[in-house]
Amino acid sequence: MDRSACSPASASLTRLAAAYLEQLLAGNRRGACALVLDAVRAGADVREIYLKVLQPVQHEVGRLWQENTITVAVEHFCTAATQLVISQLFPYIITETKHGLSMVGCCVGEELHELGMRMVCDFFEMDGWDTYYMGANCPQDAVLAAMAERRPHALCLSVTMHQNVPLARDIIQAVATQFPAVKILVGGFPFLLNPDLAASLGAHGWARDAHEGVRLAAFLCRADQEDAA
Missing domain, CATH: 1.10.1240.10 (Methionine synthase domain)
Incomplete structure (x- = not known):
């Protein structure tokens, strides 16, 4: 127990x-x-x-x-x-301790269920990341523009409705092509039902909740930093 x-x-x-x-x-x-x-x-x-x-x-x-x-x-x-x-x-979540990592978080396509991603971004903030929370209903062009402007280490995408999975795939493929160093994490109901879905879309991983997402992103990004060193 x-x-x-x-x-x-x-x-x-x-x-x-x-x-x-x-x-x-x-x-x-x-x-x-x-x-x-x-x-x-x-x-x-x-x-x-x-x-x-x-x-x-x-x-x-x-x-x-x-x-x-x-x-x-x-x-x-x-x-x-x-x-x-x-x-x-x-x-209560703002911290002065920063470790140089940054992330962009958003809900893909016509997703209006933004509460989960907002919690995710807050967890990253509490862990010392610089966060850029884009909210709900983010089209691919807006995501790519944010990636070009912010140059984050990680991108977190939230998908709640199954019909938006293809939109997530398109964003993942575009980001992987234009920003190959960025680690892409996904989360939401479709990935809970099918844990293999994230890999099939080209994401580096998926998380069940905000705490798990922060740990996975930190592991992936710091592993890259260690390899570069």
Whole structure:
């Protein structure tokens, strides 16, 4: 048994997630925000808040919507409230420690589900990366322009809808051709269903969550730096 899953801290975050979801479903954005911010001010780790409160709650909201337990209006309200919470947490994720690595993160094509990628970019920021978050609905030309301007070490692409997988493939191929040194990581629902999909698209790897994505990107980029040295 994973003892960490039964730790007091983990149990506290589980209770916080349940309370946060309850406030969201009750339409109480102010109360939901206060729960999370009070926990962070009391010493809760922001990474843990993302992974064990905000992320699972959003997954549950999505499940409730898919099962027609809540309306799309409620789903949008909950997502907007969580985006507000994340924006209020930004002062807590800024770090003065930088290690010289940079990344660009975006949602491909007509993807409007940007919350996951926003969390990913925040995790990179907390790990000392310089981040460039482009948000939702990013066409290929915009991604390539950002790559040319920013010259990042890594590109992270988010795909939620299966119909956008071909768009991700096109972006990956274009970036690999024009910026061959850049490490390309992908994430989202299609890759959870098919772990081999990322490699078939030409990506260097995929991640289940933000924490895993940061670790993989750091490994790939630092391996390149060591080889160059």
